[in-house]
Amino acid sequence: MNSIQPFFSLFDPRMRPKGSRDPLGSESVWGHLGRRLVGNLTTVTSNLNNFFVSLLSSVYAHQNSDRELAQIQERFARMEQLLAYVRYSIPTLESNSGILGITKVKQRLENETVTGSRIVLGLAAPLLNNQLSMGLWGLYTPAMARAELVEIDNRKLTKTGEKLATYFILQLGSTWDALCKVCDDGELLVSQLKAHAEHFECLIGAPENRARLVEDLIAVNQNCRAQSALYTIANEYLANEMEIGTQPFLNYLSQCGDASLESYARDITQVEPVLVINDAIFTWLQGQHDQPVKEVIDKINQRMNHNTYLIPDSLTSLPNRSFLTSSATLLNAGDSEHYLQSLLQHHLEIMKRRNGAPWVEVRDEKIFVRVVSDTGTLPDIESGFASLSDTFENSYFLYSFLLIAQEAIRKEEKQ
Structure with a gap:
């Protein structure tokens, strides 16, 4: 029964079942735009302590042979x-934040304290439903590979990664040997933890260590020419203690003085409103099962503000460009009928590519819903879709970038 106990964990986008999420393919759009700015981080790789652990785990994984x-x-x-x-x-608390599988960590430590039994380590005793895909191996090491700290196939450290890891291991001294011995034995006693925790806290809490890891991780990326400039601007932004958020940072980028960064920021701010409106309407449609199409069109039409939405001509390689351009044009014209047709046709094509059935379609002049959701709502008639124009739902990896950057920058400045 233990194998089917419910749990909560961070979602791994690479393990997404076909057709289970993202019914309009919006992730491919914002991911494409975000990768022009951030080459390696993802929406879930936002905890610097997890990168410390990933690096040391990669060292031990290949140790000696x-x-x-x-x-x-x-x-x-x-x-x-x-x-x-x-x-x-x-x-x-800060040191505990971001631990993947923290619920089971807590339960097992409490159980060991009561029973005096040893805690087993390894894949046979996972902290997550799938330790490899949902743990650091699956979530964090790909970002390290794109930063050229490890090789993606087997997580073996590169020369840069080895140099960084050696710098940290030397600081741990005999504690590192003790940690390796526990892993070799495959089991842990709680009585061993206190001394290890004190030494490990010194390692990951040292501002110079955090700054060095951040530098190697995000200061530059060979596959993303803009990331070096982005890191410099992020330093300026964080030094001024600006709000850590995608939208305010994009506003800052749009007038930062770097032509490329300004252009990328403007592209995002133009595409995002179309993504938000499309997703809002589709989610609302998932709660309209058996409603007459005419009534659905009327409700959409009541909220058409005839704003000026635009998909930049320069974004020739943007995924789903034709659909997004059509969405912008039909939203501008207030053509609800053709907008709905375009939305559902695009969704159908997305699901066909995933070998799945459409979540929403039209049957006998009524909305037919396979995947029902009651979470979607439309803005009120007076506000219309224009009220969503300043809403940001997608991070473009910038939020993770800022969180990682501030871990070094702000701690370093306060010393």
């Missing part, structure tokens, strides 16, 4: 889990 992938993954999982218990034992 070449191994088969299954052995590498087992060793990586053991160190990841051990350091999760260590982090949880650090008496500061």
Whole structure:
């Protein structure tokens, strides 16, 4: 029964079942635009402590000899889990934040305290439903690979990664050897944690260590020419203690003085309103099962403000460009009937590519819904869709970028 206990964890977009989310393919659109600014981070790689753990887990996974992938993954999982218990034992909330599988970490530590039993480490005792895909191996190390700190196939450190890891391991000293010994044994006693936690806290809490990891991780990216300039601007932005959010940072970028960054920011601010309106209307449609199409069109039409939406001509390689351009044109014209047809046709094509059935379609002049949702609402008639124009629902990886950057920048400045 333990294998089917409910749990909550961060969603891994790479493990998404076909057709289960993103019915309009919006992720491919904002992901394309976001990758012009941020080359390696994702929406979930926003905790710097997890990168410390990923780096050290990669070291242990390959320590002393070449191994088969299954052995590498087992060793990586053991160190990841051990350091999760260590982090949880650090008496500061900030150090605990971001631990993947923290619920089971807490439960097992409490159980061990009561029973005196040992805590087993490894893939046979996962902290998450799927330790590899939903843990640091699946979520964080790809970002490290794009930063050229590890090799993506087996998570072996590159020369840059080795240099960084060696710098950290030397600071841990005998604690690193002790951690490796626990992983070698494959089991942990709570009594071992206090000393390990103190030394590990010194490592990850040192401002110079955080700054060095951030520099290697996001200061530059070979696959994203704009990221170096973005990092410089982010330093300026954070130094002024500006709000950490996608929209305010984009507003800052749009007048930062760097032509490329300004252009990318403007493209995002023009595309985002169309994505938001399309997603809002589609989610609302999921709650309109068996409603007459004419009434649905009338409700959409009542909220048409005839604003000027635009998909920039320069975005020739933008995914779903034809659909987005059509959406902008029909929203501008207030043509609700053809807008609805275009929306549902695009959704049908998206689902066909995923070998899935459409969530929403028209049957006998009524809305037919397969995947029902009651979370969608339309703005009131007086406000109309124009009220959504300043709404940002997609992060373009910028929120994660700011969170990682501030971990080093602000801590360093306060010293």
